[in-house]
Amino acid sequence: MSNATPPGWYPDAAAAGTDRWWDGTAWTAHTRPTAAPQAFGPPEPVVTPAPQAFGPPEPVATVPGNGSAASGRSSNRVVALAVAGLVVVGAAVTGAVLLGRDDDGTRPAAGPSASAPSSTAATATPSPSGSPAEDDPKILVDQLNGITLPIPDGWEKPSRTVDQVLTMRTVDSYDCPGSSSDFCYHGTVTSRVASATDITSAEELAEQDIATAADGAYEKNIVGNRIHGGITSHKVLDSGSVSVAGRAGYQLRWRVDTAKGPGGYVQSLVFPSPTGSESLVIVRYAFDAGPDGPPLRLMDTITKGIRPIGDSATSGGAGSSIEH
Template identity: 60%
Template sequence: MTHATPPGWYPDTGLPATERWWDGTAWTAHTRPFVDAVPQQPGLAGPQQDLPAAPYGFGPPSAATPAPVPAGRRGPGGGLRRVVPLAVGAVVVVAVAVTVAVTVVNSGGGDGKAAHSPAATGAPASHPATAAGTHASGAGAPPTADPALLVDQLNGITLPVPDGWEKPTSTVEDVTTMRTSHSYTCPGDSASFCYHGTVTSRTADQSDVSSAEAVAKADIEDAADSSYDKDLVGDLDYDGITSHTRTESRPVNVAGRTGYLVRWRVRTGAGPGGYVQTVAFPSSLGSESMVVVRFAFDAGPDGPPLHVMDTITSGIRPIGDATSGGVGSSIAP
C-alpha cells in the first residue's frame, strides 16, 4: 500500500546539502540548506516511494497531479462567489525523460545485487528535523491543528488567529488565509460574499527586490486592488477603489527579523471601504526570500479594530517557536 507524503522539506537529490519543499503533490522552487543531513539509504522502501524525484538543478515535477481547483472564489476582501460557472480546459502534461543511474550494491556477501540510487527512486528521505516544514533545530511538527494558530509551512511562520475568525481549507489564490467567520453580501456585487477581515501569508512576488521596505511599498497597491478593486475574475465587489491615503509606513520587527509595514485607507464606490496593509520581512528559511503578509479590514463599525492588525503582526513567530502556542486565543476580533 502506498501513502501520500505530506508537505515538507526533503533532501534534493540533485543539489548536495540542500532541501526542497514538497507541497504534497509536486516539488516547488523553494530550497534551504540541509544543515544536518543524514545520508539517504539506497533502495529506501516505504510509503513515500511513489513520489517523483526532485530533478537535478530543479525543473518541472515529473509526474505531479494537477492542483485541485477550489470550489469557490475569494472576492475582494475575501469575497466568495455564490455561483461560479467554471470551464476547465484540458491540461496537457509533457513527461520528461530521466536517465536513471543504477548503483551496484555489494551487501557484504558479494552477491552483486543492484539497487536504484536515491535519485532513481525519487522518494525523499524522511528526516525528523526537517519533515513537514519544521526547523533543523529539531522542533516538532507545526501545530496545524491548533485553532489559535495559522501555519504557513512554506515560509516557516505561524500567525495568531483572532477569536471569531476561521481558517478556510481552500481559496482561489491558494495562499495561507484566515478571515472573519461572518460573511455578508458584497455591496457592489450581490452574487458574491465578502468578509469584514482577511489576512494572507505568501512568498513575495518581487523576486528582484531585496529590501523589505521596497517589497512592502511595491506590494501594497496589489494588496489594495485584490481586496477592494477588481478581483481575480474582474468583478467589482465594492464598485472599485475611488481613492486611497497612506496612513502608516515604517520599519517593524517580525519573527525576529527586520521588516517593513505599509498601511492604506481606501475608499470605494460602494460600502465603507477599508484598510489594507502589507508587512514584508525576510524568511528564516533557505535563501531568506521575502515573506508578505497582507491585511484587509473593512472600515466602519462592522470591521475589525485596527489594533488587531498590530497584534497579529507582533504575534508572528517562526514555526516551532516556544512562545507561539495559543497566542491567538487572547486576540479580540
C-alpha cells in the first residue's frame, strides 16, 4: 500500500464530467473536462473521493485478478461495498486484499480489480487519466498544463531539480564561470503554470516574466550564488505573437551579457493551456552564448514541437528528429 497519492488529474465528485488536479499534497483550482474512456479496454471500477474541503484522495492497495472464481467474487464484492458506501467489509475481502499485495510492496499489474478498504470505509482512489508515457526520453510531459515538449538529442529530463519545476536540460554540465562549486548547463527549458498573478494577457505576462527568467538563469541561482558573475546588460532580440499547441501565445527573447563567461539567451514563452481552465503557461528558455551553447534556432524548434497531450504527433518520440 502506498503512503501518498501521486500528483495527477482525478475525477471531481463535486462536478460531474470534470477532473481536478491533485498536486501531491492538496487539491488545486485547475480543472478540465474528463477524458473519454480508452477504447482498448474497460476502465477500472472506482469510487471517486468527494472533495469536500478538498481533502486528499486516499492511498489504496489493489487486488490483482488471478483468474480464479474466488478472486472474481471478492473483487465484485469490494466494488459493490464501495459504491454502496458500506463500512463493514467481510473477512473474505480482507483475505483477498492480503493475498493480492506484492511481496516487494509494489502496486500489482493493472487489470479488473478491486480496491482495499480503509479502516472506516471502502473508498477507492482512481489513477490519473491516460497520457503519454512519462518515461519516454524524447518527451517531457506536463500533466498539469496538458502539454508535451520534445526533448532534443543530447538533452535529458532530470528526475529532481533544486527549484522543483518541470525541466529538461543538456546532458553535459560544466563548472560555472562565477562559482566553481556550482554546475551549469549549456541549455535549460522549464514549464510552469503562471501563479500568484492576475494577468490574463500572454503578452503582458511575458514582458513581466522575462526579467525573472534572466535573473534565474544568469544573475543568481536559487541559493543566491552569482554563477555567471551577474548580468551586466541585456538586449531585446525578438518579441511577438506565436501559435503554441493550438493557442495564441506571445514570446520575448533577450540576449544577456554577464560579468563572467559568454552570457546567454533567455526567452519567456506564454500561452493558454490547451486543457481545463486554460490557465497561462510559462515556458522559459536559457541557452548559453558562445560555441558550446545550443543553436538559437533550437528555441523555435522546441516551441513548434509543443503539443496538447493526446495529440497524435507526440507518439513515437516527438524529439527523435530534433538534433542538438
